Amino acid sequence: MxxxxxxxxxxxxxxxPRAIEGETANGVRIIVLPMPARPLASVQLVLPTGAxxxxxxxxxxxxxxxxxxxxxxxxxxxxGLVEASELLGAKIGAEAGWESLVVGATLPAxxxxxxxxxxxxxxxxxxxxxxxxxxxxxxxxxAIDQVQASPRARASEALVAAxxxxxxxxxxxxxxxxxxxxxxxxxxxxxxxxxxxxxxRPTIVIAGELDPAAAIRAVQESPLAALTRxxxxxxxxxxxxxxxxxxxxxxxxxxxxxRPGSVQSExxxxxxxRSRLDPLFxxxxxxxxxxxxxxxxxxNRVLREEKGYTYGAAAGFEFRRGRGPFTARTAVExxxxxxxxxxxxxxxxxxATDPATEEELTAARQYLRGTFPLRFGTASAVAGAVTALxxxxxxxxxxxxFQSSVESVPAAAxxxxxxxxxxxxxxxxxxxxxxxxxxxxxxxxxxxxVRSEPVKGES
Amino acid sequence: MSxxxxxxxxxxxxxxxxxxxxxxxxxxxxxxxNIWYHVGSKDERVGRTGFAHLFEHLMFQGSANVSKAEHLSxxxxxxxxxxxxxxxDRTNYFATVPAEWVELILWMEADRLGTxxxxxxxxxxxxxxxxxxxxxxxxxxNQPYGTAYLELLALAYPKGHPYHHPTIGSMEDLDAxxxxxxxxxxxxxxxxxxxxxxxxxxxxxxxxxxAVERHFGGIAANPALPSHPDLTISTPLGGEIRKTVKDKVxxxxxxxxxxxxxxxxxxxxxxxxxxxxxAGGRGSRLTRRLVRQExxxxxxxxxxxxxxDGASLVVGSxxxxxxxxxxxxxxxxxxxxxxxxxxxxxxVEMERARALIESEELALRSDPETIADQIGMxxxxxxxxxxxxxxxxxxxxxxxxAVQRVAxxxxxxxxxxxxxxxxxxx
Numbered sequence: 001m002x003x004x005x006x007x008x009x010x011x012x013x014x015x016x017p018r019a020i021e022g023e024t025a026n027g028v029r030i031i032v033l034p035m036p037a038r039p040l041a042s043v044q045l046v047l048p049t050g051a052x053x054x055x056x057x058x059x060x061x062x063x064x065x066x067x068x069x070x071x072x073x074x075x076x077x078x079x080g081l082v083e084a085s086e087l088l089g090a091k092i093g094a095e096a097g098w099e100s101l102v103v104g105a106t107l108p109a110x111x112x113x114x115x116x117x118x119x120x121x122x123x124x125x126x127x128x129x130x131x132x133x134x135x136x137x138x139x140x141x142x143a144i145d146q147v148q149a150s151p152r153a154r155a156s157e158a159l160v161a162a163x164x165x166x167x168x169x170x171x172x173x174x175x176x177x178x179x180x181x182x183x184x185x186x187x188x189x190x191x192x193x194x195x196x197x198x199x200x201r202p203t204i205v206i207a208g209e210l211d212p213a214a215a216i217r218a219v220q221e222s223p224l225a226a227l228t229r230x231x232x233x234x235x236x237x238x239x240x241x242x243x244x245x246x247x248x249x250x251x252x253x254x255x256x257x258x259r260p261g262s263v264q265s266e267x268x269x270x271x272x273x274r275s276r277l278d279p280l281f282x283x284x285x286x287x288x289x290x291x292x293x294x295x296x297x298x299x300n301r302v303l304r305e306e307k308g309y310t311y312g313a314a315a316g317f318e319f320r321r322g323r324g325p326f327t328a329r330t331a332v333e334x335x336x337x338x339x340x341x342x343x344x345x346x347x348x349x350x351x352a353t354d355p356a357t358e359e360e361l362t363a364a365r366q367y368l369r370g371t372f373p374l375r376f377g378t379a380s381a382v383a384g385a386v387t388a389l390x391x392x393x394x395x396x397x398x399x400x401x402f403q404s405s406v407e408s409v410p411a412a413a414x415x416x417x418x419x420x421x422x423x424x425x426x427x428x429x430x431x432x433x434x435x436x437x438x439x440x441x442x443x444x445x446x447x448x449x450v451r452s453e454p455v456k457g458e459s
Numbered sequence: 460m461s462x463x464x465x466x467x468x469x470x471x472x473x474x475x476x477x478x479x480x481x482x483x484x485x486x487x488x489x490x491x492x493n494i495w496y497h498v499g500s501k502d503e504r505v506g507r508t509g510f511a512h513l514f515e516h517l518m519f520q521g522s523a524n525v526s527k528a529e530h531l532s533x534x535x536x537x538x539x540x541x542x543x544x545x546x547x548d549r550t551n552y553f554a555t556v557p558a559e560w561v562e563l564i565l566w567m568e569a570d571r572l573g574t575x576x577x578x579x580x581x582x583x584x585x586x587x588x589x590x591x592x593x594x595x596x597x598x599x600x601n602q603p604y605g606t607a608y609l610e611l612l613a614l615a616y617p618k619g620h621p622y623h624h625p626t627i628g629s630m631e632d633l634d635a636x637x638x639x640x641x642x643x644x645x646x647x648x649x650x651x652x653x654x655x656x657x658x659x660x661x662x663x664x665x666x667x668x669x670a671v672e673r674h675f676g677g678i679a680a681n682p683a684l685p686s687h688p689d690l691t692i693s694t695p696l697g698g699e700i701r702k703t704v705k706d707k708v709x710x711x712x713x714x715x716x717x718x719x720x721x722x723x724x725x726x727x728x729x730x731x732x733x734x735x736x737x738a739g740g741r742g743s744r745l746t747r748r749l750v751r752q753e754x755x756x757x758x759x760x761x762x763x764x765x766x767x768d769g770a771s772l773v774v775g776s777x778x779x780x781x782x783x784x785x786x787x788x789x790x791x792x793x794x795x796x797x798x799x800x801x802x803x804x805x806x807v808e809m810e811r812a813r814a815l816i817e818s819e820e821l822a823l824r825s826d827p828e829t830i831a832d833q834i835g836m837x838x839x840x841x842x843x844x845x846x847x848x849x850x851x852x853x854x855x856x857x858x859x860x861a862v863q864r865v866a867x868x869x870x871x872x873x874x875x876x877x878x879x880x881x882x883x884x885x
Contacts, residue, residue, distance in 0.1 A: 002674070003524045006566050008537075011559030012488040012661065037486045039463065040821035070741065078751070082742030083807065089814035091740065108821060135754060142757050142781050145709035149603045261707070264596045296532035305528045308589025311597045331597045333589075363536035370538010370557045373487045378825045456709055456881075457781075 014373040014403070017207065017382055019396040022216035027229040031396055032215045033207040033382050041112060041208025042380035044104035044387050045123055045224065048200040051174040052098045052322060056167065057183060060176015061192050062096040064136050064184055069094040069103060071132045073121035078132070081118060088114045094122070098174060099321045100391035101196055106380050109208040112215060116222035124197070124226060128189050140181045147173070148454050151259055152331070155266035155431040158257055162427040163270050163325050170322065198230040203390045208379040251447035252345075252426065258434035258452050265337040265432030266329075269315075269348060271424035273326035274417075276319035276392050282405040283413035287421075288316035289364035290356045290414070291348065292328055296363065298347045303330055309340040315348065321392050326421060334433055338440035341430070351418035361411055368406040463824055465848040468834060469664060475680040476652025479671050480834055480844050482659040484827055490561035490660030493553040493831035494568055495839040497655075498648035500628070501547050501621035501688060509591070509628015510636055512545040514644055516587040518552065519543070523574035525567060527583060537563060545626050548767045549839055555828055558661040562670045568656070569674035575645055581638055588633055595627045603708045604879050607776070611716045614700050614875045615772055621688045622766065650681035655838040659831040690769030694718045696873040703878045710757070711779040713789055716875040718770035719763060720865075723841055727765060728854050729861040730869055733799060734761045734773065735815065736808050736862065744795050745777070755780055755788040767840045773869065789876070796870040803863030813855055820851045 017033035024030065051062045070093055071078045085092040090107035092115065103123045105115045147153040157173055164171035175181075204224060206215050219225070274284050292299040292315025303313040315328035328348055332340040356364075376382050389398055430437070434450050441448050470480045500511050521527040534541045539556030541564075554564045599605040609625045616623040656675070658667050696718050720726040738745045738761035749756040761775035777792055779785050804812075823829050830847070838844040 002566070005524070006562035006670075008559040009562060009666070011557050014488050038825055040818055040825060079742060079747065082740065083811065086740075086742060086811035087807075087814055089818035091815075091818075106818065106822075108818060132751075135751070138754075138780065139757055142710060142778075145781070146603070149707060149709045151601060259707075262601060264593070264601045294532065294535050296528065296535065301528065304590055305586065308586045309593070311590055311594040331593070331601070333593055333596065363532065366538045367535045368538075370560075371540055373489055373557075374540065374555055377487060377827070378822065 016376065016399045016402070019386065020212040020216075021396070022220070024220050024225045024227070026225065026227060027201070028224070028227045029201055029203040030216050030219050031203060031205045031386060031390070032210070032212040033205070033386060034210060034212050035208055035379055035382060038207070038209045038379045039109050040106055040379060041109035041206065041210060042104065042106050042378075042383040043112065043115060043119065044102050044205045044383045045119055046203045046205060046387050046390050047101045047123070047196045048099065048203070048391055049196050050097045050099045050101060050391070052169045052320070054169060057180055058188060058192065059169070059172045059180035060140065060174070061184055061188060062101055062196075063175045064140065064181070065189055065193055065196075066094040066096040066101055067136045068128050068132060068189065069122040069126045071129055072127040074125045075121060076118070077127070081122065085115065085118055090115050092118060096174065097391060100387065102387055104383070109210045112206070112210060113218045113222070116218060116224055120223035120226065124223070126193065128186055128193075130186055133184070133186055133189065137181055137184055140175055141178060143175065144178055145456050148456075151262060151264070151266045151431045154257060155268045155429050156327070156329070158255060158431075159268040159270045159327060159427060159429045160325050162255060162429060163272055170320070170324065197227070201229045202227045205383045205386045205390065207383040207386070251445055252428060254428040254430060254441060254446040254448050256434055256438060256441065256448050256450045257429065257431045258450055259431050260433055260435065260453065262431070262433040263334060264331045265334055265430050265437055266331050267337070267341055267344060268327060268329050268429040269344060270325050270327040270427050271421055273317040273324050273421075274319065275323050276321060277394070280413055280417055281319065283409045284317050284417050285368055285406060286361065286364045286409045287351065287356075287414045287417040289367055290360045291315050291351055294363060294367060298350055299328065299330075299344060302343060302347055303332070303340060307340070307343065309333065309336050309343075313344065334436055337430065337432060337437040338444040341428070341441070341446075342444055349422065351415075352422045355415050355418070356411065358411070361409075361414065365407050365409060369403045372403055463820060463851070466824070466830060468844055468847075470838075470844055471668065473651065473672065473676060475676065475678060476650070477671075477675050478655045478838060479668065480655065480657045480838060481662065481664050481667050482657070482830060482834070483662060483664060484659055484830070485661045487827070488558050488661045489555055489827065490558040490658060490662050491553065491555045491827045491831045492561065492564040492568065493551065493657045493659070493828070493835050495655045495835035496550045496649060497548075497653050497687075497839050498550055499546050499548045500624065500626040501690065502648065503624070506632055506635060507640060508624045508632040509626070510632070510640060510644060511550060512626050512628065513588065513591050513633060513636055514641060515543050515545045515550050516591055517579065517583065517641060518571055518575065520583040520587060521578040522571040523577040524570050525578075527578070530567060530571070533567065534564065539564070547622055547626060549836075551832065551835060553828060553832065561658065561660070561662060561667070565670050566674050569678065572649060572651065572654070572675070573678045575649070576642055579638065579641060584636070584638055584641060588636065592630060592633055595630070599627060603706065604712055606704070606706070607714050607877065607879065610702065610704060610877055611714060611772070611774060611875060614702060614877065615696065615716045615718060616692065620692060620769070621690055622769065647681070647685060650684060651675060651678050652680040653684055655835050657831045657835045657838070659827045690767075692718070692769040694720065694770050694869070695871070696875070698873060700875045703880055705882050706879050708879050708881055710781055711785050711881065712879045713777050713779075713785070713792065714877040714879070715775040715792070716877070717773040717869055717873070719773045719869050721769065721771055722765045722767050726865050726869075727763065727771065729857045729865040730773065731763050732812050732816075732854065732857050733862050733866045733870070734763055735812050736804050737761050737795060737799060738775065739815070742811070744799070745792065748795055749777055749788065749791060753787075753791060755783045755791065759792075785878070796866065800863060800867030800870060804859050806859070809859050809862070816854045817851065
């Protein structure tokens, strides 16, 4: 065994698949990303409106619609659709995001032409059967109870509700609230579906081992050609509510959600974050790795590897079209709740007073650069990344520059991200056993507001 | 649709018994290093449960030339990611890095295999013991339904059987683990002749072989490698075992477990296809009946947990819809399982299952980390790494009669039925 560490050998550069574009006669955009040796292809139709555009009383309707699209269309009922797609070796489905509704499938590339009519069928003319609407609503209501029972999910939902103003879409779970989901009916779903089809420009993204010209032609000749370019506004205004606060001093407010008998406390600390469109996007990524992304990040190193308080601690920005949340999260043994929270806040604040070292910055930049290709092994990962670019109105070659962008993030930009984050209002949520942790939290200087456990069916 | 190209794997054995398997795959400029040790929670002593997994954590705490907690940071700082898992039969460690850094990973794996004990101390053990106890709380104790798998193992295998206790162990046993235990465990099981090293990616095969010889060649084999405990157990459970657990859960959930054929059995692929037909996706029998038609369940699942000897498990679950009838959910769930055994799958169900399996096989080939891990599994547990290239033909060769027969034989009345119910009446 040698004590000398091997240095790097020779390696090749990575290239994100190059996008080749086309369009249908109606002006719907087609983006093909050829990937040699990826015979399992991915097709995704992006309708560029999502949950962030929902009015408050319709919260969750995009998610409900996504669940209902596979319930059949003009030619197939739900069983017929799943049978037809599985015979192609395809899994077909729809997913709602904050900025989009995506209908897609993965399947062997040679069978691409077979799946396009099925995607068109459910995207353009879904059946939306009454019975299934009621089932999807009931399952969402049951899922809300499951969230309340899960300390992890309950803490995360309470935190975003605390970061954003009540009126902001981002303050709510994307799946909707008990009140808004209960009010969804077929008329509302149908109207929302029509609005999604007519707002903005649909895009079809295809990745995998296929000939781009043939793939573009297959879309042009498929029923997807019936989609039209919308005239309406694709997006609600970017959601950046929650005012920047100048609160300084005083006891930090802490919302304690009681979970009697809990053997751990779920800790969440959050602030208003940054947009995906922010010019400091890459700097914010580096910032998050140093603070709470890398295994050796300040948060994880201290809370896990030095103190043994937790199995893991993490922090980072969630990037959306509007300003998504910045959150720090960990679960600690109940008896160390106050100590762990004090330590977590100390580490989270440390970048403002104790800037990232060159060693930390290099590790973060290298990690982001080196793991970039690992994220794109499959065609569906590549198609999904391009889908996200499209939904955020970013250029399709934006990811080509990712590696050089993160590599060249300057220390000053990371410091700026830290400084600006520190001026946002801090929110703290703890889910745990109030009987044992409330007093220690007060003793540690927090202004604790206790909320008791929700009764099932009300939250 | 033509069959996918075989994965071109090359296998060799060092003089100390280390098996090395290489696969050149140039689709991305990365390399995956994956090492399987044939030791898992089945090899733990009474009173020391959870130890194989605790030990896995200590493998990241430094060795002669790597300082505490540096292992993962070093990999991240060259642009890679890494992790490890412990299970009943085995422990695996894996890292993927830009291809130019592959030798660093080989060197780090060799350093901890050769010199772990030089860096081990009480402080590291105490710290990781706390981390693992918090992992148990986070992943099991503090999650709704989180203890179900611990309960299922304990019910499906009798006390004293090596699969009876879970990999995460018990708090008491974790507290009891000493430095002496760690040293003995390492000396017993962490030897090159108990390991399979698989390297997949944009690599030069000759360079990898030379680097592995250079870094691992000097590590001594353990000539007294013990045999694994006797796992012999009858496949039928010998009746029905029932238990109800009151927990902080919003809705009742039923869990099922059946003893099933072992990893090497030709019946296992047929049973996996049976599970696919019963619970794989929106068009499966259980989803259609329980979730969609009868509206009794929020979700359903059924899958195989393959083990190397004795008996594997088929585990299933379904969460009751609020207000639905739990007894009826159980009755219809069991009725569907029985129905597949009585009438077998339809021709269309078989055709759909085959097409999905083919897609899964293509997906596997898109992911060097999964390729490496499957090869490590087949080499370690079946001494047959080439099995990865026969899998598709094996699954495609399963016919409807075989699916019906295994459903009838294994998904019968010998089973564990475990209900989770809310502590308070809803």
